[in-house]
Amino acid sequence: MSNYRVQGATGEWEVVIGLEVHAQVTSKAKLFSGASTAFGAEPNTQVSLIDAAMPGMLPVPNRECIRQAVRTGMAIEAQINAWSRFDRKNYFYADLPQGYQISQLYHPLVGEGQLVIEADEKAGIPEDKVIRIERIHVEQDAGKLMHDQHPTMSYVDLNRTGVALMEIVSRPDMTSPAEAGAYIRKLRAILRYVGSCDGNMEEGSMRADVNVSVRKVGDTELGTRTETKNVNSVRFVMQAIEHEVQRQIDVLEDGGQIVQETRLFDPNTGTTRSMRSKEDAHDYRYFPDPDLLPLVLEQDFLDECRASLPELPDAKRARYENELGLTPYNARELTAEVETFARFETLLAVAAKAIGKPENKVATQVANWSLSVAPGVVKSLGDEADMANATAERQAAILAMQDKGEISGGQAKEIYEIVLKEGREPDEIADTEGLKQVSDTGAIEAAIDEIIANNDDKVEEYRGGKDKLFGFFVGQTMKAMQGKANPAVVNQILKDKLG
Amino acid sequence: MSVTREEVAKIASLARISMDEAALDHMVPELNNILAFVEQLGEVDTSNVEPMAAVIPQDQRLRDDVIDADPLTGGGRRHDVLANAPVAEHGFYGVPKVIE
Numbered sequence: 001m002s003n004y005r006v007q008g009a010t011g012e013w014e015v016v017i018g019l020e021v022h023a024q025v026t027s028k029a030k031l032f033s034g035a036s037t038a039f040g041a042e043p044n045t046q047v048s049l050i051d052a053a054m055p056g057m058l059p060v061p062n063r064e065c066i067r068q069a070v071r072t073g074m075a076i077e078a079q080i081n082a083w084s085r086f087d088r089k090n091y092f093y094a095d096l097p098q099g100y101q102i103s104q105l106y107h108p109l110v111g112e113g114q115l116v117i118e119a120d121e122k123a124g125i126p127e128d129k130v131i132r133i134e135r136i137h138v139e140q141d142a143g144k145l146m147h148d149q150h151p152t153m154s155y156v157d158l159n160r161t162g163v164a165l166m167e168i169v170s171r172p173d174m175t176s177p178a179e180a181g182a183y184i185r186k187l188r189a190i191l192r193y194v195g196s197c198d199g200n201m202e203e204g205s206m207r208a209d210v211n212v213s214v215r216k217v218g219d220t221e222l223g224t225r226t227e228t229k230n231v232n233s234v235r236f237v238m239q240a241i242e243h244e245v246q247r248q249i250d251v252l253e254d255g256g257q258i259v260q261e262t263r264l265f266d267p268n269t270g271t272t273r274s275m276r277s278k279e280d281a282h283d284y285r286y287f288p289d290p291d292l293l294p295l296v297l298e299q300d301f302l303d304e305c306r307a308s309l310p311e312l313p314d315a316k317r318a319r320y321e322n323e324l325g326l327t328p329y330n331a332r333e334l335t336a337e338v339e340t341f342a343r344f345e346t347l348l349a350v351a352a353k354a355i356g357k358p359e360n361k362v363a364t365q366v367a368n369w370s371l372s373v374a375p376g377v378v379k380s381l382g383d384e385a386d387m388a389n390a391t392a393e394r395q396a397a398i399l400a401m402q403d404k405g406e407i408s409g410g411q412a413k414e415i416y417e418i419v420l421k422e423g424r425e426p427d428e429i430a431d432t433e434g435l436k437q438v439s440d441t442g443a444i445e446a447a448i449d450e451i452i453a454n455n456d457d458k459v460e461e462y463r464g465g466k467d468k469l470f471g472f473f474v475g476q477t478m479k480a481m482q483g484k485a486n487p488a489v490v491n492q493i494l495k496d497k498l499g
Numbered sequence: 500m501s502v503t504r505e506e507v508a509k510i511a512s513l514a515r516i517s518m519d520e521a522a523l524d525h526m527v528p529e530l531n532n533i534l535a536f537v538e539q540l541g542e543v544d545t546s547n548v549e550p551m552a553a554v555i556p557q558d559q560r561l562r563d564d565v566i567d568a569d570p571l572t573g574g575g576r577r578h579d580v581l582a583n584a585p586v587a588e589h590g591f592y593g594v595p596k597v598i599e
Contacts, residue, residue, distance in 0.1 A: 016577065034567050034572045036566045062563075064563075085552075145597065155588070
């Protein structure tokens, strides 16, 4: 349990949060028409006669949108309803010429599911926590209104009208802003793994309606909630909750009552305000859409959906820890984003081959390279780094030389710098630039013999039990070899010779 | 089931249908007649009958995820979709300013 509490004048309050996330389904065409969903087109160029609600046009659902919603449901271990139906949600506004949104109120495509948010001590989440998901249904997005282009008119662009959304409704299982943030991040990761939504919150591909109520610690009844609409980043969701919690506590402690209402979040001030004009808005007069038959999914279709699911974040993280032997930290970092694990897995496969060892024997080396060493080099180069040069093959070649002891960690970084700047091959760089350690025992032995001969006193002391002097001999040898000797070889020969 | 005059007035207003007192006088009993007629259906025991979604038994067809496969159901026809708009400027529909 989260122990998030807010101290008020009359005692401690706790918070109950539920989220409705609208996620744009990744598809080429819209939910019920063949118009394109691409972002950023000229206004009203991606509007079909169906989207514009011309008389006589009939909606036909896009199979891919249904498929992606089903796959998403499967990824949150949800019940999939092979029989579902579309309903009309009636409202009158210029962003939707039909006068109603086609949605699914009574028989959603996806039923009860869940996801797990990971423990994060620093954020006040002491242990892993299951957040239940009530349902996912598919529905149409609305168009975009611009209010600032004309003194007396609003301009309407219907390009977004009819694009498929998944509405993902959580149970009120979150009890702190941090849990709400973790939930959205986890949901976003799952959507991106599955490929059902690009998760791009800046472009509005994911936005959340935030339901918040407060109650005194110990109360069992839920307080009256408010719903803050269309919050479009994790940070804003957390801010909106913090502000709304404080506002509700202030109202209640002043002897007032919370009105169940829709509110708007203002990102500039971090505050929420009432949308009074939408008082009637909840009277949606839902009824089954007579233009659409019930949606019945065949077993073959469901089987394909399940078979096409990739390894999901929790399973991948567990595999990285258990099979690849990575630390929990590395496993979490590498699995957080699709791009990160994709790069890691490509490099791991190529590096294992280049090194000639199984993946689990080189995974830690590759993980450290991917998370720490390589990003460090890229950062230090800034604009000079051309990432097109950073192929998996070149990085694997560096890791292979390092694994064989041909180059040191420092030399690996130097070589990678040149790779990024000039796009040359690591083996050639190591040879041409003299960036190689000497593992040739003959040369190292010669250097060590000379050092031992010149330091009789120290050799005596060391043999007399002053073990710490070993470091002195290593240092002298490395100096004599201009830092290019393989430390492992140096250590071995020194041990043999000093006895 | 029946509806009150206030409910009819509210439904009309939500649907943006203008309805004066005379129209309401006419509409309230008419709607209630229809509702009473439909209510008779409740006398039939349908507890073991699956709801019928369509007269001809068939499932919803689905479309392939292809852009503009058919010009009638695809985009790229701004001129057509704006043709009936009372105001169209710079490729947008123009509507009376509605701001939240």
